[in-house]
Amino acid sequence: MPQQNLSPYQCYSAFAMNPALLSYPEYADKDLEDPDYLNWFKKEKTWLEDYALFIVLKNSNEQRAWSDWDDAYKYRNKVALERFLHEHYVEVSAIYWQQFCLYKRWNELRAYAHERDILLFGDMPIFVAYDSADVWCNPESFLLDEAGQATVVAGVPPDYFSETGQRWGNPHYNWAKMQADDFSWWLSRIHNHLSLFDLVRIDHFRGLEAVWVIPSSCETAIEGQWKKTPGDELLAHLKQELGQIPIVAEDLGIITPEVNALREKYELPGMSVLQFSFDGFEDNPHKPKNITYDRIVYTGTHDNDTTQGWFDDQEKSTQAYIREILGIDANADVVDAVINQSLATKGQLVVIPLQDFLGFDTEARMNIPGVSEDNWTWQFAWDDIPEDLAIRIKTKLSETGRLITSDEAS
Known part of the structure; x- marks a missing residue:
C-alpha cells in the first residue's frame, strides 16, 4: 500500500495490497464468519493483525508517523494495544476483510491469466x-x-x-x-x-x-x-x-x-536497458550484440524517461548517431526501432512499457529518481489504446520468434 507520494517503494506494509485496487462495493459486505475468510486470516494473521492495527492507529493520529505517537503505542505496550484493538475492532476488522477481498480478487485475476498462458x-x-x-x-x-x-x-x-x-x-x-x-x-x-x-x-x-x-x-x-x-x-x-x-x-x-x-551463483537473470546502449563503447553490456540469454531486456524502466522523451532530449548529433546505430533514416520511428531491437536480442524476456508502445513523450514518464514529488501519477486512458495495438504487438512477437503458442507454453 503506497504512502501519500504514491511511490510503490515507500509502502505502509511489505505484505498488504493497495486498497485502491478495489472499489468500495467489492468489499462492503463484510462477513467475518465466511469460511474462506477464516482460512485466509489464519494463514496471513502474522502480518495482517499488525498492519490493520497500524493503519487504524495512523488514522487516529492524524496520519502522523508511528515515531510521533504516544509512547504506549510507539513502543507497542501490550495492554495499550489490546485496549485500542477492543475499542476500534470494527475499523480494524474492516481492514482484515478489505485485504481478504483484495487477495481473493488478485488470485482470481492470476487464475484468469494462467488460463490464457499469461504469467x-x-x-x-x-x-x-x-x-x-x-x-x-x-x-x-x-x-x-x-x-x-x-x-x-x-x-x-x-x-x-x-x-x-x-x-x-x-x-x-x-x-x-x-x-x-x-x-x-x-x-x-x-x-x-x-x-x-x-x-x-x-x-x-x-x-x-x-x-x-x-x-x-x-x-x-x-x-x-x-x-x-x-x-x-x-x-x-x-x-x-x-x-x-x-x-x-x-x-x-x-x-x-x-x-x-x-547473481550468477544463484542463476538469476539480470537486466539490460536499450536506452543505455548508445554510448559508443563496444563492451557496453546493454548493447544488443552483448546481451545474453540470462538478461531481461527493457527499452527503459520506470526510472527512465519514455523512449520518445529520452530521444527528444538528446542533442541533434546524438540523435543522428542513434538513428545510425539503429539502421534507420531520418523519417523512421525511433521508438518503434528500439522496440524491434529489444525484441531481436537474445535476452530471455523483453519488457516494453505501454508508454513506448503508444509512442508517448516525457509527459508520460513514470518516475524521476531523486525527485520526491509528482511521480507515479501517469495512467493510460482507454481512448489512448489504438484498436490495432494488440495485432501490432502480436506481429512483432511473431517476427522476432517471441510468440509462444499454447502448445509451446505447456
Whole structure:
C-alpha cells in the first residue's frame, strides 16, 4: 500500500495490497464468519493483525508517523494495544476483510491469466519504508536508536541519474538480527510475493551484496559508504526451500564483480536497458550484440524517461548517431526501432512499457529518481489504446520468434 507520494517503494506494509485496487462495493459486505475468510486470516494473521492495527492507529493520529505517537503505542505496550484493538475492532476488522477481498480478487485475476498462458511479473523493493507496519512491529530488525529513529538510511552514490546520488531515506536492516533467526521475515516476504506473482524482480539487487549506508543527518547521499550484507546466505536459504529461484535481479547502476558473482551463483537473470546502449563503447553490456540469454531486456524502466522523451532530449548529433546505430533514416520511428531491437536480442524476456508502445513523450514518464514529488501519477486512458495495438504487438512477437503458442507454453 503506497504512502501519500504514491511511490510503490515507500509502502505502509511489505505484505498488504493497495486498497485502491478495489472499489468500495467489492468489499462492503463484510462477513467475518465466511469460511474462506477464516482460512485466509489464519494463514496471513502474522502480518495482517499488525498492519490493520497500524493503519487504524495512523488514522487516529492524524496520519502522523508511528515515531510521533504516544509512547504506549510507539513502543507497542501490550495492554495499550489490546485496549485500542477492543475499542476500534470494527475499523480494524474492516481492514482484515478489505485485504481478504483484495487477495481473493488478485488470485482470481492470476487464475484468469494462467488460463490464457499469461504469467504475472511482480516487483519487490529491497528496502521498506520507515513509516511502515514492518518497522513499527520489528524495530529490532532495523538500525534504529533508542528513540526509534533511523541512525543510517539507504540510497545510492552519485550515478547516471543524480550527481548527488539518491538519499531514499529507508532504514537499513539489522542483518545480524535477521541472520540470527534464519531470515524468517525475509523468507516470509519473498514467499508472499511468489504467492501473487510467477516471477519477481528484486529492485536494487546489489543491496544483497553491499548497501550504501548514509548517516541519517546527511541531506544527500554523497557522504555514504558501502557495507557488506549477507545476501549470499539469504539466497542459500531460499534456494534450499525453492530449488530454482524465480527472481530477476535488478543489477543496474554501480555493479561490481562481487554482485555479478552473487547473481550468477544463484542463476538469476539480470537486466539490460536499450536506452543505455548508445554510448559508443563496444563492451557496453546493454548493447544488443552483448546481451545474453540470462538478461531481461527493457527499452527503459520506470526510472527512465519514455523512449520518445529520452530521444527528444538528446542533442541533434546524438540523435543522428542513434538513428545510425539503429539502421534507420531520418523519417523512421525511433521508438518503434528500439522496440524491434529489444525484441531481436537474445535476452530471455523483453519488457516494453505501454508508454513506448503508444509512442508517448516525457509527459508520460513514470518516475524521476531523486525527485520526491509528482511521480507515479501517469495512467493510460482507454481512448489512448489504438484498436490495432494488440495485432501490432502480436506481429512483432511473431517476427522476432517471441510468440509462444499454447502448445509451446505447456
